[in-house]
Amino acid sequence: xxxxxxxxxxxxxxxxQNVTFRCDPISEHNRLYxxxxxxxxxxxxxxxxxxxxxxxxxxxxxDRFSAERPKGSFSTLEIQRTEQGDSAMYLCASSRAxxxxxxxxxxxxxxxxxx
Amino acid sequence: xxxxxxxxxxxILQEGANSTLRCNFSDSVxxxxxxxxxxxxxxxxxxxxxxxxxxxxxxxxxxxxxxxxSLLYISSSQTTDSGVYFCAVFYNQGGKLIFGQGTELSxxx
Numbered sequence: 487x488x489x490x491x492x493x494x495x496x497x498x499x500x501x502x503q504n505v506t507f508r509c510d511p512i513s514e515h516n517r518l519y520x521x522x523x524x525x526x527x528x529x530x531x532x533x534x535x536x537x538x539x540x541x542x543x544x545x546x547x548x549d550r551f552s553a554e555r556p557k558g559s560f561s562t563l564e565i566q567r568t569e570q571g572d573s574a575m576y577l578c579a580s581s582r583a584x585x586x587x588x589x590x591x592x593x594x595x596x597x598x599x600x601x
Numbered sequence: 602x603x604x605x606x607x608x609x610x611x612x613i614l615q616e617g618a619n620s621t622l623r624c625n626f627s628d629s630v631x632x633x634x635x636x637x638x639x640x641x642x643x644x645x646x647x648x649x650x651x652x653x654x655x656x657x658x659x660x661x662x663x664x665x666x667x668x669x670x671s672l673l674y675i676s677s678s679q680t681t682d683s684g685v686y687f688c689a690v691f692y693n694q695g696g697k698l699i700f701g702q703g704t705e706l707s708x709x710x
Contacts, residue, residue, distance in 0.1 A: 517696060528605075528687055528700030529644070542697065575642055581696065589634050589649035590698060595642050 488512075490593035492578050498599045499568055506564045507596045511580030518561050519590065520553055521577040522546065529577055535561060536583060568600045603628045603692050607701035614678050614708050622673040622704045624688030632691040633664050634698065635673050639684045647673070647686075678708045 491510040499505050511518045517536050521529035532551070533543045537558035547553075550568075555561040565572055575597050579590040604627040614620055624633070635647040648655050648662040650671065655662050659678075664671040675682055685705050689698040 519696075519698075521698075523642075528689070528702050529698075531697050531699070534697065577644065579644075579698075589632075589646060591646065592636075592644040597642070 490578055490580050490591050492576075492593035492596050494596055495594065496597050496599075498601060501570060501600055502567055504564065504566045505568060505598065506562055507576055507578075507598075508560060508562050509578030509580075509593060510560045511578070512591060513559075514582065515580035515591075516558065516583050517581045518555055519579045519581075520561070520563050521579065523575040523577060523595075524573075532563075565598075568598075570600045573598055573600045603630070603690065603699055605688060605690055605699050605701040607686075607688055607704050609704060610702065611705045612707070614706065616678060616680060616708055616710050618678050618708075619674070619676045620678060620706070622675070622686055622688075622706075624671045624673070624701055626669050626671075626688075626690050628669075628692070630666070630669075630690040630692055633666075633671050634689050634691075635662055635671070636687045636689065637682075637684050638687060638703070644687070675706075678706075680708045680710055682706060683708050 519534040520532040523529040535555040550566045553563045575595045577595045579592045606625045632651040636644045650664045652666045659676045661674045685703040687703045689700045
C-alpha cells in the first residue's frame, strides 16, 4: 500500500492554458474524490467516482473542469482555459465504498499557480 | 447545507502544554474525521470517530453525535504538532466530506 499518489506536485501555468492532474488511489479503494483548497480555507468537494462512474459533481466544478476515471483505477482532473481564480491546491482522496465505515486517505496534492 | 465550525481559529502553545480543539456541526452526520495538515499541505488522518472516545498516543478525540460536537485533545504538545487541524463530517451516503475552517496550531519551543 503506497498511499494516494498525485502528480505533478506543483504546476505553474499561464492564464488561458489547459492543465491536467493525475491521481492514483490506493489499489483496493473503489471510491475516488477530488477536492480544492485555497489559502486559509478547508478543502471543498469537487467530485467523486465509484469505480468508473462519476456519481456527484459540485457546483464549484464549472464547465471548464472535467474529471475522468476511465478504468476505475487512476483519475485525471483537467482544467481548460485556466483563470487566476483557479490557483489552489487540488487534493485527491480515496476510500473503500461506504466511507462511513473506512474513512478517507488523501494524497499530497497538486499546487496550481496560474500567472 | 450543513455547517461545520471549529474553534479556536488560531492557537499558540508552549511546548509541553495541553490543548482542546472543538468542532461543532449543525445537523446529524454519518461520521466524522479529524485531520492534521502539515506545513507541506499533506492531510494526515488522525481519527475516524462517529461517536465515543479514541486515543492514539498523546492525541485523543471524543465525539458526542447527539449533541453535534467533537473534541480533539493534544497533550504534552511538541513543535511537530504545529499545523492546521481540520474536522470533517460525512453528511450523506455518498461519502462527501464537509470540512470546517480549521484550527491553526503553533507550538513554540
